Amino acid sequence: MTAASRTRPRVAIVGAGPAGAFAAASLLRACGDVEIDLLERLPTPWGLLRGGVAPDHQEIKRLEDTFDRQTLKRGCRFLGNVEVGADISHAELMSHYGAVIYATGAQTDKSLGIPGEDLPGSWAATEFVAWYNGHPDFRDLEFDLSARRAVVIGNGNVAADVTRMLTLSAAELARTDVADHALQALRESSIEEVVVLGRRGPAQAAFTSAELRELGHLDGVDLRVDAADVELDGVSQQWLAQEGTFTARTNVELLREFGARPRRADAERRIVLRFLRSPRLIGGDGRVESIDVRRNEIVRADDGMLRARPVDDEDRETIDCGLVLRSVGYRAVPLPDVPFDERSFVLPNARGRVLGSDREPLPGVYAVGWIKRGPTGILGTNKRDAEETVTCFAEDLAAGKLAQPANADREQIDALLAERKPDIVTVAGWRAIARHELEAGRRERRPRVKLTSRAELLDVARRAAPVPAAAHS
Numbered sequence: 001m002t003a004a005s006r007t008r009p010r011v012a013i014v015g016a017g018p019a020g021a022f023a024a025a026s027l028l029r030a031c032g033d034v035e036i037d038l039l040e041r042l043p044t045p046w047g048l049l050r051g052g053v054a055p056d057h058q059e060i061k062r063l064e065d066t067f068d069r070q071t072l073k074r075g076c077r078f079l080g081n082v083e084v085g086a087d088i089s090h091a092e093l094m095s096h097y098g099a100v101i102y103a104t105g106a107q108t109d110k111s112l113g114i115p116g117e118d119l120p121g122s123w124a125a126t127e128f129v130a131w132y133n134g135h136p137d138f139r140d141l142e143f144d145l146s147a148r149r150a151v152v153i154g155n156g157n158v159a160a161d162v163t164r165m166l167t168l169s170a171a172e173l174a175r176t177d178v179a180d181h182a183l184q185a186l187r188e189s190s191i192e193e194v195v196v197l198g199r200r201g202p203a204q205a206a207f208t209s210a211e212l213r214e215l216g217h218l219d220g221v222d223l224r225v226d227a228a229d230v231e232l233d234g235v236s237q238q239w240l241a242q243e244g245t246f247t248a249r250t251n252v253e254l255l256r257e258f259g260a261r262p263r264r265a266d267a268e269r270r271i272v273l274r275f276l277r278s279p280r281l282i283g284g285d286g287r288v289e290s291i292d293v294r295r296n297e298i299v300r301a302d303d304g305m306l307r308a309r310p311v312d313d314e315d316r317e318t319i320d321c322g323l324v325l326r327s328v329g330y331r332a333v334p335l336p337d338v339p340f341d342e343r344s345f346v347l348p349n350a351r352g353r354v355l356g357s358d359r360e361p362l363p364g365v366y367a368v369g370w371i372k373r374g375p376t377g378i379l380g381t382n383k384r385d386a387e388e389t390v391t392c393f394a395e396d397l398a399a400g401k402l403a404q405p406a407n408a409d410r411e412q413i414d415a416l417l418a419e420r421k422p423d424i425v426t427v428a429g430w431r432a433i434a435r436h437e438l439e440a441g442r443r444e445r446r447p448r449v450k451l452t453s454r455a456e457l458l459d460v461a462r463r464a465a466p467v468p469a470a471a472h473s
């Protein structure tokens, strides 16, 4: 037996989002006697469950109760307001824990690379989402919602989310936990029409069917799809018949149904779904005034994938608009001193074991969630993914492959963090924040009223739960 297998293993999970939470729960199930610290750069846990999932989807947010029950209530420590790579290094973590599991997600957006992308009024959907969900780093953004038309680029579920947020009525928004600053701005919004652009066709849209269906059933919103736009081209027809997924078939049926609907002239707002259109440039004098799009056709590429190809380079349509939300995917950022695959934007890994430059596993370093496999997949996808990583960890532990860290005692990491981060947020601090938000929510008949500034969050956490050095649990 090695030293590591004789003592209770101590594991740091970096990032307390869904993947980190599923990994912690899975570790407790698989290994039982393991000490887990969840290190999180925000003062609050649960990553995109709090800061991504749309405020009008409160039923999904209940997953936080499960995370709480399966992790924090089972002894995992929450060490919030600690950014790994800034407040503590990878090497320091490795010297305090037997294993480090990275669960840092995808913290930025994928860019389009077209002219005008950076004009004021052109935003990444990642920014808009973080703003309306009260992420402290995005609360001061100012979205100009004074134009009549907005354009959303992309056909994924995030595009569906931001489209709904722009078209929900003020009364509907007021029943959610949308951040107060966003509630106020959206209440005063002049946007009447949201045009959603898919670069490929209806059969290739990345919406899940429930999210697409929902767009067609919003109160006071007319969903428009041109019937001709949902006529499938030959390549897509063949693909749908022979290889099409259940979701793709359902989406096409839904879109045909929407295309056949009569227009609702009385609706206050409109969503217009357009397909086979790619943005060429975002135009405007000092700020967004329009977007130029080109028409595509679907072709089967050499690798067998169905791709969008421009029909005619001269083909151009200009859509006037005052706001563009680019919803073409999230992207992970590298962590200092941790290997990073610059082409796939993930930690290079084999089933969750992070690989070094020699493509061999780095002992004791693992990845889970979006930083492991890229920014796709719903919440549940991270559960299976976490189980895979935890299986590797358990195998390595049993095989004696995890080194005993130089500073193995919990008091040592607590002393280091107490010195570096006197305003660390513990489980008690997070519970104080949650209590504060839920009580404010009860007063306003809302699920919660979020605290959105770091200073407020830290203040509530500190007042309710002063942190004596070396006593973080």
Ligand SMILES: Cc1cc2nc3c(=O)[nH]c(=O)nc-3n(C[C@H](O)[C@H](O)[C@H](O)COP(=O)(O)OP(=O)(O)OC[C@H]3O[C@@H](n4cnc5c(N)ncnc54)[C@H](O)[C@@H]3O)c2cc1C
Binding pocket: 014, 015, 016, 017, 018, 019, 020, 039, 040, 041, 042, 045, 046, 047, 048, 049, 051, 052, 053, 054, 057, 060, 082, 083, 084, 085, 103, 104, 105, 106, 107, 129, 158, 161, 330, 335, 368, 369, 370, 371, 376, 377, 378, 379, 380, 381, 382
């Ligand atoms: C806008 C949006 C809405 C979504 N809605 C749904 C939905 O309704 N239903 C559904 O099933 N799925 C939904 N998803 C997908 C789901 O949110 C993801 O599958 C899931 O959040 C990925 O989990 P993760 O833990 O890998 O990443 P994240 O949720 O991003 O968590 C990563 C965590 O790591 C922290 N972190 C990052 N860097 C550091 C660092 N250096 N040090 C310490 N901490 C760090 C971050 O602050 C964050 O808390 C949505 C996704 C998005 C983008």
Ligand SMILES: NC(=O)c1ccc[n+]([C@@H]2O[C@H](COP(=O)([O-])OP(=O)(O)OC[C@H]3O[C@@H](n4cnc5c(N)ncnc54)[C@H](OP(=O)(O)O)[C@@H]3O)[C@@H](O)[C@H]2O)c1
Binding pocket: 112, 153, 154, 155, 156, 157, 158, 159, 161, 198, 199, 200, 204, 205, 206, 208, 211, 278, 279, 327, 328, 329, 330, 375, 376, 377, 378
């Ligand atoms: N309610 C929910 O369950 C929910 C809500 C939000 C998010 N999520 C999940 O979170 C994950 C991330 O969602 P997402 O919407 O960010 O990503 P996504 O599902 O990957 O969708 C990205 C969209 O952007 C398009 N796109 C990419 N590059 C483009 C370009 N250069 N020009 C034009 N369009 C481009 C893609 O088109 P192509 O297909 O042609 O590449 C696709 O339509 C997904 O798995 C999603 O299901 C789930």
